[in-house]
Amino acid sequence: MASDTVLIIDDDEMDTRLVQRALERQPSLREVEVFHDAASALERLRKSELQAPLFVLLDLNMPGMNGFEFLGAMKTDDAMGLTPVVVWTTSDAQQDRREAYARGASGYFVKPSRFQEIVDTLGVVDTYWTRARRP
Amino acid sequence: MAPATRELERMGLALEHAPVGILMVNRGGVITLANRHAEALFAYDPGALKGQPLDDLVPHGLGDVHARHRAAYFERPVARAMGAGRELFGQRSDGTSFPLEIGLSPVPTLAGTMVMAVVVDITERRLAAEAADRHARELERVNAHLKRSNQDLEDFASIVSHDLKAPLRAIRLMVELLVEDHGPRLGDEVTGDLDEIATRAERLQNLIEGLLSWTRAGQLAPDAAPIEVAPVVESVLSNLRLPDGAQVLIADDLPSVRVDPLMLGRVFHNLIDNALTHSDHPASATVRVEGAREGENVCFRITDDGPGIPARQHARAFRMFQSLRRGHAGDGVGLALVRRIVARWGGECWIEPAPGRGATLTFTIPDGE
Numbered sequence: 480m481a482s483d484t485v486l487i488i489d490d491d492e493m494d495t496r497l498v499q500r501a502l503e504r505q506p507s508l509r510e511v512e513v514f515h516d517a518a519s520a521l522e523r524l525r526k527s528e529l530q531a532p533l534f535v536l537l538d539l540n541m542p543g544m545n546g547f548e549f550l551g552a553m554k555t556d557d558a559m560g561l562t563p564v565v566v567w568t569t570s571d572a573q574q575d576r577r578e579a580y581a582r583g584a585s586g587y588f589v590k591p592s593r594f595q596e597i598v599d600t601l602g603v604v605d606t607y608w609t610r611a612r613r614p
Numbered sequence: 615m616a617p618a619t620r621e622l623e624r625m626g627l628a629l630e631h632a633p634v635g636i637l638m639v640n641r642g643g644v645i646t647l648a649n650r651h652a653e654a655l656f657a658y659d660p661g662a663l664k665g666q667p668l669d670d671l672v673p674h675g676l677g678d679v680h681a682r683h684r685a686a687y688f689e690r691p692v693a694r695a696m697g698a699g700r701e702l703f704g705q706r707s708d709g710t711s712f713p714l715e716i717g718l719s720p721v722p723t724l725a726g727t728m729v730m731a732v733v734v735d736i737t738e739r740r741l742a743a744e745a746a747d748r749h750a751r752e753l754e755r756v757n758a759h760l761k762r763s764n765q766d767l768e769d770f771a772s773i774v775s776h777d778l779k780a781p782l783r784a785i786r787l788m789v790e791l792l793v794e795d796h797g798p799r800l801g802d803e804v805t806g807d808l809d810e811i812a813t814r815a816e817r818l819q820n821l822i823e824g825l826l827s828w829t830r831a832g833q834l835a836p837d838a839a840p841i842e843v844a845p846v847v848e849s850v851l852s853n854l855r856l857p858d859g860a861q862v863l864i865a866d867d868l869p870s871v872r873v874d875p876l877m878l879g880r881v882f883h884n885l886i887d888n889a890l891t892h893s894d895h896p897a898s899a900t901v902r903v904e905g906a907r908e909g910e911n912v913c914f915r916i917t918d919d920g921p922g923i924p925a926r927q928h929a930r931a932f933r934m935f936q937s938l939r940r941g942h943a944g945d946g947v948g949l950a951l952v953r954r955i956v957a958r959w960g961g962e963c964w965i966e967p968a969p970g971r972g973a974t975l976t977f978t979i980p981d982g983e
Contacts, residue, residue, distance in 0.1 A: 491780075491784075493784050493787070493788070497787060497791075500791075569776065569779060569780045569783070570776065590783065592783045592786055592787065592819070593786075593787070593790065594787055594790045594791060594794065597787075
């Protein structure tokens with residue numbers, strides 16, 4: 480895993496496709512790894528001896544391990560804890576937002592209903608974390 | 615006749631027709647006087663109680679206890695209610711018993727101190743109290759049930775809304791991607807159809823938003839600060855896309871109210887939007903907004919000059935998802951939301967035919983001034 484990799488964790492295939500396509504429109508090309516369940520994404524991050532991804536885009540509501548559980552497990556791990564996790568969800572509930580931040584999320588976005596908005600939002604996220612990473 | 619007997623007889627005459635049961639008992643527990651009401655209470659023939667042991671009137675098994683109480687009373691005779699805090703029962707001549715209340719007072723007579731007992735049958739009172747208790751419990755049960763089903767409804771709507779929003783969003787996005795990727799090759803007909811799908815999906819999305827705000831309106835907290843209404847209506851108008859030529863006239867003297875301005879704006883928005891949406895001549899439609907203090911309420915009236923609403927549909931109009939006219943763009947949430955918000959304030963809303971043509975929608979807010 481290289482630092483120009485973006486990890487997407489979302490059980491909704493359409494959403495992962497949309498995000499992939501939106502990332503393709505960004506000026507800097509990213510390698511995208513898609514996981515449809517959080518547990519295997521966590522496994523993958525643990526095993527990875529290479530560099531952490533640029534950021535993780537995380538859905539909250541998933542069967543099996545949900546987004547909150549994933550955040551809890553990842554953010555309490557010394558090695559993985561520094562990787563930014565950006566929540567990408569349909570939920571606009573205050574308590575979800577609060578809990579996500581409490582568990583260490585770096586950002587919280589309600590999935591936009593327009594493709595162009597997805598492109599724009601991910602552009603901002605990508606630029607922000609690219610700059611934040613720069614030594 | 616001995617003076618003591620004469621004395622008792624005179625007392626008996628005086629008390630004979632009192633509307634409560636009166637008994638007099640001597641230290642030995644023998645009834646020396648019983649008025650007509652007392653005889654009737656215990657189901658004895660006239661004159662039959664006099665000379666009987668008082669214990670005959672006490673339910674079986676309590677005779678001993680009662681005798682001790684009586685002895686104690688004669689030691690310290692003061693006027694008081696008998697058996698304070700306990701339930702007392704009397705026994706009729708047929709062996710049945712009934713609840714009663716007894717007041718005791720010592721009476722000095724020529725034959726020594728006697729105790730006068732005023733006896734009231736409280737069967738009716740007891741039954742009434744039991745019935746009131748039952749009603750209160752029933753009311754409590756119904757109330758709890760109502761609260762539960764209201765909560766269920768809110769939970770249900772919120773879950774359904776969230777679950778409906780996701781696939782709708784997917785439909786809109788997929789249509790958008792289709793057009794973006796293949797637009798030029800699709801041809802006008804397909805593009806038009808796709809547009810239609812997107813429009814319908816958008817309408818459905820608005821409807822779900824409406825459903826969500828409707829459930830949330832049930833959780834409003836009333837706002838205590840008085841607010842001017844005209845600015846609220848004006849801001850609503852700036853957000854509404856009025857058809858060219860349509861006008862909304864706001865009266866100068868709208869009274870102030872003490873409610874959440876956001877929710878008040880929502881009410882005016884939905885009512886004015888409703889009036890304009892259903893107009894049969896949108897390009898020259900006129901909607902009037904008026905208000906006044908009336909008794910204990912502030913009343914607001916929104917009057918249009920549209921086709922009106924038939925009387926038989928007045929009640930239905932405020933129900934959820936009832937768009938009364940086929941082919942009209944209403945989502946069926948607007949008026950239901952109005953009713954819910956207004957009810958939350960403790961007010962009411964209704965429809966009346968406007969003088970001439972059109973309809974007047976009135977809502978009231980209890981006057982907090």
